[in-house]
Structures are given as C-alpha cells and as structure tokens.
Amino acid sequence: MFELAWPWIFLLLPLPWVLRWLLPAADSGDAALKVSFIGELEPLAGRRAGVALPAWRQQLPYLVVWLLLLLAAARPQWLGEPLPLPTSGRDLLLAVDVSGSMDYPDMQWEGDEVSRLELVKHLLGNFIIERRGDRVGLILFGSKAYLQAPLTFDRQTVRTWLDEAAIGIAGGNTAIGDAIGLAIKRLRERPAQSRVLVLITDGANNGGELDPLLAARLAAEEGVRIHTIGIGSDAEAGGVLQRFGFVGAELDEPTLRAIAERTGGDYFRARLSSELKAIGDTLDQLEPAAQQPAQARVADALYVWPLSAALLISLLLVANSLWRPALQRLIWRGEQL
Missing domain, CATH: 3.40.50.410 (von Willebrand factor, type A domain)
Structure with missing residues (x-):
C-alpha cells in the first residue's frame, strides 16, 4: 500500500510564489535600447528577439522540479503486509x-x-x-x-x-x-x-x-x-x-x-x-x-525516485542554459558561410 509519511509537506507548495512576491525583482538582463541589427546579435544572446515562450511554459520545468522535491520530502513509502509482533x-x-x-x-x-x-x-x-x-x-x-x-x-x-x-x-x-x-x-x-x-x-x-x-x-x-x-x-x-x-x-x-x-x-x-x-x-x-498485541508493516522508502527525477531535470536545465547558446552560435556561423 502506498503512503506518504509527511503529507503536510505539500503546504509548502506556494512558497516560491510567496518569496517572489515578497522579495525585490531581479535584474532581467534585457537590453534597454533597440537597435536595427538586433537580428545579427540574436545567436550570440542565445534567443530570438521578440519571440519568447509563454510565461507558464517557461516556468513549467521549475514547477515540476519543485513538486518532485516536495514529493520526496513527504517520504513516500510502500507498506508491506502486517507482521505480528510478540504478544x-x-x-x-x-x-x-x-x-x-x-x-x-x-x-x-x-x-x-x-x-x-x-x-x-x-x-x-x-x-x-x-x-x-x-x-x-x-x-x-x-x-x-x-x-x-x-x-x-x-x-x-x-x-x-x-x-x-x-x-x-x-x-x-x-x-x-x-x-x-x-x-x-x-x-x-x-x-x-x-x-x-x-x-x-x-x-x-x-x-x-x-x-x-x-x-x-x-x-x-x-x-x-x-x-x-x-x-x-x-x-x-x-x-x-x-x-x-x-x-x-x-x-x-x-x-x-x-x-x-x-x-x-x-x-x-x-x-x-x-x-x-x-x-x-x-x-x-x-x-x-x-502485553497488547501489535502488528508492524515493513516500509520500503520510495523518496529516491522523485528525488532522482528532480536531479535529472535540474541537470537538463543547466545543460540547456550552457550548451544552447554555443549551439546557436555554431548554426549562425554556418549560415553566414
């Protein structure tokens, strides 16, 4: 039987949004001026000007990571059949x-x-x-x-x-x-x-x-x-x-x-x-x-699965932020040739 040992952990779900509302906004790093040759600079910046994913799609991977971390912290476990203890x-x-x-x-x-x-x-x-x-x-x-x-x-x-x-x-x-x-x-x-x-x-x-x-x-x-x-x-x-x-x-x-x-x-x-x-x-x-009769269930911890998934997605996000600009620069140089 599947069970969460600490289901109250999910009360922390809105924590990132609360922190975003309380903390001052960070500098986005976007350019303050518009230039006519911005198209030529797009590959160097790793993104296309004027073309951006919707906000909810940009935040979706991070939301998934946060949910996986909460699931791991809630201590998911699989309970086996009850075993009798000495009575x-x-x-x-x-x-x-x-x-x-x-x-x-x-x-x-x-x-x-x-x-x-x-x-x-x-x-x-x-x-x-x-x-x-x-x-x-x-x-x-x-x-x-x-x-x-x-x-x-x-x-x-x-x-x-x-x-x-x-x-x-x-x-x-x-x-x-x-x-x-x-x-x-x-x-x-x-x-x-x-x-x-x-x-x-x-x-x-x-x-x-x-x-x-x-x-x-x-x-x-x-x-x-x-x-x-x-x-x-x-x-x-x-x-x-x-x-x-x-x-x-x-x-x-x-x-x-x-x-x-x-x-x-x-x-x-x-x-x-x-x-x-x-x-x-x-x-x-x-x-x-x-003494009072008692039973015990053998509990197999399952937290390693959502925790591993969160780590894998985080590594993919980091890899994307590091390798995508370099890949786009190579494509741009190939087009120029």
Missing part, C-alpha cells in the same frame, strides 16, 4: 556485580578454573539469547550503578555488552541498593506484571547511597519483582578461595533473601556452575506477562 514477554533487567571480588577464580567452566564474572558471562550469555519475546536490559554495578544496555529486543547487543564488562569498571565496592533503585527507575513505566530484576552479586552492600532493604520496599511498591543470586564457592570447600585468603563471609545472604521475599521473588545460591545453570532454567519458567 507476550517480560521486561527483564539483569544487574551484574562487577566489583573487585567478582575476579576471584573459584568457579569451574568446562574443567578450568574461572572467575565468578567469567562464569556469569558464560551462563547468562545463553540465558539472554533465549529470551525470545522479552525486552532485556543490563545494569553493571560496583561503587555506582550504571545502565549498560536499556530494555530492548536486541538480545545479541545486550550479550555483547555483558561479554565486554570488566572488573572494576563501576568501582571496587558493591552498591546493591543503587542497582535496585536504577532498575526501579527503568521498569516503573512498563506493564505491571512484567517488571523483573535479576540481581547477581557475591558480596554485601558497602557502597552507594540507597539502603538495599529500603530499595526493596520501593521496588515492592512499584510492582518490581526481584530475584537475587548469590554467587561464590563456600570457604569450607577449600581450593582457590583458601589460596587467596578469602574466608567466604563476604556474601550477605540474609539481605539478599530479604530483598527477594519483599518483592515476591526468589533467592538462589550458586556455588557451582551447575547450580547457576539450574537457576537460569528456573528463571525460564517464570510466567510471561501478557
């Missing part, structure tokens, strides 16, 4: 801790020791890609919380931003409350049943300005459901944590559990890579929130 989904924000402690290599991935953040990247990357029909966003937090990727259907870009996250990029502390506050700000305008935050951290709140439990209460009032994930091996398990002198008491599980309970979410503890994967599978089973 259900969640608005899912992931808040990932990138403080210094997330660099501890106490996790396992395919037989190798990796840091906590690296494991989160491996497992959450696939989790993000599989959220078909969901808007997914990413918050990175340390001493401060930053929105790295807004809510979007472009899950591949969100995964790329997660893969590029670096330890300490947001500071060395852990501002859990600020991360929740930023998520509330981004989710409060979305449908009430689809506001979900998944918060992943390995520590206790020791930075930021907002208390985590106060932030959880505000989230509950705004209908934001928070699932919290505490990540890191137990100190009693030995291995890497003991070699680094980490005693395992940094994770504040009571606070994370309270945040989840106050907002209607769940708390998960991820000590192993298999546990973190199981958590992702559990989150996959959340009920999607119904």
Whole structure:
C-alpha cells in the first residue's frame, strides 16, 4: 500500500510564489535600447528577439522540479503486509556485580578454573539469547550503578555488552541498593506484571547511597519483582578461595533473601556452575506477562525516485542554459558561410 509519511509537506507548495512576491525583482538582463541589427546579435544572446515562450511554459520545468522535491520530502513509502509482533514477554533487567571480588577464580567452566564474572558471562550469555519475546536490559554495578544496555529486543547487543564488562569498571565496592533503585527507575513505566530484576552479586552492600532493604520496599511498591543470586564457592570447600585468603563471609545472604521475599521473588545460591545453570532454567519458567498485541508493516522508502527525477531535470536545465547558446552560435556561423 502506498503512503506518504509527511503529507503536510505539500503546504509548502506556494512558497516560491510567496518569496517572489515578497522579495525585490531581479535584474532581467534585457537590453534597454533597440537597435536595427538586433537580428545579427540574436545567436550570440542565445534567443530570438521578440519571440519568447509563454510565461507558464517557461516556468513549467521549475514547477515540476519543485513538486518532485516536495514529493520526496513527504517520504513516500510502500507498506508491506502486517507482521505480528510478540504478544507476550517480560521486561527483564539483569544487574551484574562487577566489583573487585567478582575476579576471584573459584568457579569451574568446562574443567578450568574461572572467575565468578567469567562464569556469569558464560551462563547468562545463553540465558539472554533465549529470551525470545522479552525486552532485556543490563545494569553493571560496583561503587555506582550504571545502565549498560536499556530494555530492548536486541538480545545479541545486550550479550555483547555483558561479554565486554570488566572488573572494576563501576568501582571496587558493591552498591546493591543503587542497582535496585536504577532498575526501579527503568521498569516503573512498563506493564505491571512484567517488571523483573535479576540481581547477581557475591558480596554485601558497602557502597552507594540507597539502603538495599529500603530499595526493596520501593521496588515492592512499584510492582518490581526481584530475584537475587548469590554467587561464590563456600570457604569450607577449600581450593582457590583458601589460596587467596578469602574466608567466604563476604556474601550477605540474609539481605539478599530479604530483598527477594519483599518483592515476591526468589533467592538462589550458586556455588557451582551447575547450580547457576539450574537457576537460569528456573528463571525460564517464570510466567510471561501478557502485553497488547501489535502488528508492524515493513516500509520500503520510495523518496529516491522523485528525488532522482528532480536531479535529472535540474541537470537538463543547466545543460540547456550552457550548451544552447554555443549551439546557436555554431548554426549562425554556418549560415553566414
């Protein structure tokens, strides 16, 4: 179906005539005197004295160019058949801790020791890609919380931003409350049943300005459901944590559990890579929130055709003004010979 996106552009149609009426007349360049041998000078001037096209015919090419330019500016487009958009989904924000402690290599991935953040990247990357029909966003937090990727259907870009996250990029502390506050700000305008935050951290709140439990209460009032994930091996398990002198008491599980309970979410503890994967599978089973059904049409822009036609006519007018006098001079010289 053909459509003009901006049909109001045609209100500018009388603009050239308005400008001609408002601006002073330009010098036409016509001779002020009549001479008897004017006929001999006609070929040099490129026109015949006393013989001129009617005014409307002289202006016709320029009128056509102006109409073509207006048509191109009105954004003509061809709309294809309506295509359905996802009618259900969640608005899912992931808040990932990138403080210094997330660099501890106490996790396992395919037989190798990796840091906590690296494991989160491996497992959450696939989790993000599989959220078909969901808007997914990413918050990175340390001493401060930053929105790295807004809510979007472009899950591949969100995964790329997660893969590029670096330890300490947001500071060395852990501002859990600020991360929740930023998520509330981004989710409060979305449908009430689809506001979900998944918060992943390995520590206790020791930075930021907002208390985590106060932030959880505000989230509950705004209908934001928070699932919290505490990540890191137990100190009693030995291995890497003991070699680094980490005693395992940094994770504040009571606070994370309270945040989840106050907002209607769940708390998960991820000590192993298999546990973190199981958590992702559990989150996959959340009920999607119904949204308004919508349709979209693929629009093919057609402005290039009238714009090209206007350019072609303009080039022909310029060529005519440059070459016609020279051609007439050649004809005149041939007649003289």
